[in-house]
Amino acid sequence: MLFRAVACLCLICPTLKADPLALSDGEVMTFRVGWGIFIHAGEISISARRETDKPEPRLRVTTTTATRGFLGGFFPFEAKGESWFDLGSGRLLHSTEESRSKKKQTRQSLVFDYAKRKAGYVNDIRPERSKELDLPEGHPMDLIMSLVQTRTWQLKPGEKQDALVIFDDDFYELTIHADAYEDVRTPMGKFRTLRLTPRMEKTEPKGMFKRGSAVHVWISQDGKNLPVKFEVEFKFGSGVATLIDHQIKPAPETNSSGAAEAEISLPVQNASNPGS
Template identity: 50%
Template structure:
């Protein structure tokens, strides 16, 4: 069971990716996704909720995307895990402004925040529980966001099979270059129905690190209907595969338009 946290961390704190052009983020005010996570023989190992809301701060229009994760059922009795991540974006151009994430188990807690300064091309990373790890990080070109957000964001790019999109991803206190590849069309059955989907795979093709260096893979299935929903997310590691199935979806108060890649 001690292997489950690595999967949950990979799936939910892959948090903190896409080098978007000057265009608003595709998440809409009031939009919400609920996922059920299966792991091995456990069909209800955890739940993930991703929700967005519009807000104003000092006259700036923002979108706050909140991801919460918690183990459930028998898994929770064996291993209690709770995670929460919030990413704040400028709703006019899609730039990530700040990200904060925390996790909690019986044996370990994490709590860190990153604040983006585009004028100074710098990110201030604060580790509240391990202050010695706090540091300033040079901000790379592009507009990074968390990987889960970027995978869902890919629904707005109108990708076709074979398309490739470069991304910049923040894992904890480091940035990595990835490429999102539109791999194939696949029909999948989910708790919310059967869909023809576009399978998108993030690859770390240059100097792989972390889970990618260890042979891990991530995939997202985007429905090819008018909603373009992420109906399935998957993380495969050497010791197993975890899958998040979309079980409930609440649309935004105002529809969000697709963008050309």
């Protein structure tokens, strides 16, 4: 459940613009996921790459999640989600998600029609669940991207901002509160951060929020505004994703024939993982 939540952890008129996207071309963030005594229970990677093969330039955001180490042997889980954003408007155009565990496999997609305020949901594993959805007011994103997106906000403690979050074939109207400034230590160093907490206030709580779960994100206040930590609290414990590496990789070069050269790999900061 932790990795399903974290892996999942955004339109009224066609001309309405969303906030500037929180990720730039070539940006990559890597998080180590801990669960209880398992300090390295899994890993999350978020990467962004500009695509120019369409009439309108897009940003493709790819999120991968997987269990690792001892926990991965007992509870294998892998997930991959991809989202395509229009770089002109900042709106989400299309998203796909697939996951695999011992007992369950998912593969689904969403296509957004902002003119009609509709979204087409397709479930490849359970086709009978495919349907057309009404789009609520807001700019939809998945949970993780919604939390990352808060790095573009300029909130101070006591302030709040709304977000529309996608969970499978459902939309959650959340209000994200800026709680307090806190110091957070990570393998990348010590950061002064702002802790933010999403809550369901506009509608009746549902899903993980109805079950008493809570989500937090800590955004660094150093100019880079990095999401240095996520936390998902359940009644039976909590999972923490800590940023261990942040890079901006150059786009692949093209040769005279137009073929892409191998992508340049920048040095990766090695984080100590005492629990791996």
